[in-house]
Amino acid sequence: MSLWFCLAGHLPCEWARYDFMQSALLALLLIGPLCALLGCMVVSNQMAFYSEAMGHAALTGIAVGAIAGLADPTGAMVVFGVVMALAITLVRRVSAVSTDTVIGVTMAFAVALGVVLLSRGGGFARYSRYLVGDMLTITRPELARLGLLALAVLGVWLTLFNGLFLVTVNRSLARSRGIRVELAEALFAVLVAVVVSLCIPWVGILVINSLLILPAATARNLARGTPQYYALAVAFSLVAGVAGLVCSFYWDTATGATVVLFSAAFFALSLLARVRRGA
């Protein structure tokens, strides 16, 4: 990591001279591709609403952490996110209620519970930083944690990707190929929950889902073939990440949201390209 700071310090730009910008840049270079990789699968699986719900559920996680007296509610967020992911997966499997409804109800419950717990005694404003997130306050130990998360996701993506992919194509087809469909689905749901929870302090509850969905949606407009889909999504996330960080520095705006604006612009352009191609 010290190598990174040594390198980043030599970037010929004004913003790169600041230590917090170097940290934020590294954070974005980790979070961006991580979210893009997961996001492609989220979009293929039509789970955009699910990942949105995971972001909102973090609110309750924060509240639980605060009540338990934890200085850092991240652990509570991850645990609550995972519990909710498994609960949704389970309810989906055993009940005939449509997935949308299950997620909607769970999300409404989690958000309401979180707001009630956090607003007790009028203290909600203290937690509003989780809504917007602050990339510029990330510390080196926290960067190291993000790095581990990136490695873990990469590990899953290197070993289990094809199974997850087949499940998105057709569950019974995946089953006929010997894939344990339920396990794969639960694993993916948990992975999304963990990544969303761990990224929220830096990106914010309000825009975390855009970071997952937009690069994938943009790549989908242009890609032919799964390898291209993933490569384009990662590329878009990196370009939007760097552009958003630099602009947020000069505009004095929230980094996460600025990144999302760039992603949205890329999406609009990709849509235009698609329409012009006549597809």
Next chain:
Amino acid sequence: MPAGTANMNDPLPQTHCGACCTSLRNVGVRRGGRTVLAGINLHLHCGELTALIGPNGAGKTTLLRTMLGDLPRTGEILFIPFRADRRQPRIGYVPQRLDTDLISPVTVLDLFCGAMSRWPLWLGHRRGWRAEAARGLARVNAAPLLERRIGELSGGQLQRVLLALALTPLPDVLLLDEPAAGVDRSGLERFFETISELRRKHDLSVLLVSHDLPGVAAVADRMLFLQNGALLREGAPREVLADPRVKTTLGFDRDLRELPVGGGRHYAHGPDDGEEARG
């Protein structure tokens, strides 16, 4: 082609034994508190094409999914393999449709690579698997479709691609779930003939769900009539179709030739051949 002729492309040696067999003994399925299948007893022998017919909601798809192990069931499913080293049979499954949307970037090649290799698909296609996929597609005369996106394929093309996928590597048991949907008459006849030829050549057990009674009657060795989750009639296609119960349920009482196949709904889409000529 005689059954013993070796084909260099086939990964398995050809052994015509007539002894391997898939048995269902008293299989039942309950879903949502309702009995969907009950007391199913049947044998599928290798080299034999069995057609499964019945009205909508009879439990045909449920039976196939049960054989895939996709649903909790009671009763026994036994496989007596023709290769002693294989405890579990290899099942090839052709689903009714895929869960991908029209703009999905997934290509035919992606499907093959994702299903056959462990190399993570998002990192690219390995050359060896491309060749393998091309061989698989050639088996059903679909080689030119290798680089096409799934969403670009016509109903008939998708059906052949999925058949090729189910046959790579060669399975012991081939399950087809209403592969007729969205395909015109002549395309369907050719498709059934292809399946019939393949099972002779490779000694497959085939279980085929279809609404196209004249079509399946022409190629099937045996026919099963399923209604309300129970097997009501089993035998040669001509006998089964002559059964008054079958006739009444499926809504025909004269010559099969005059039967409005599947209520005409399978032919709502344009002719398959024109599209292929353009592609």
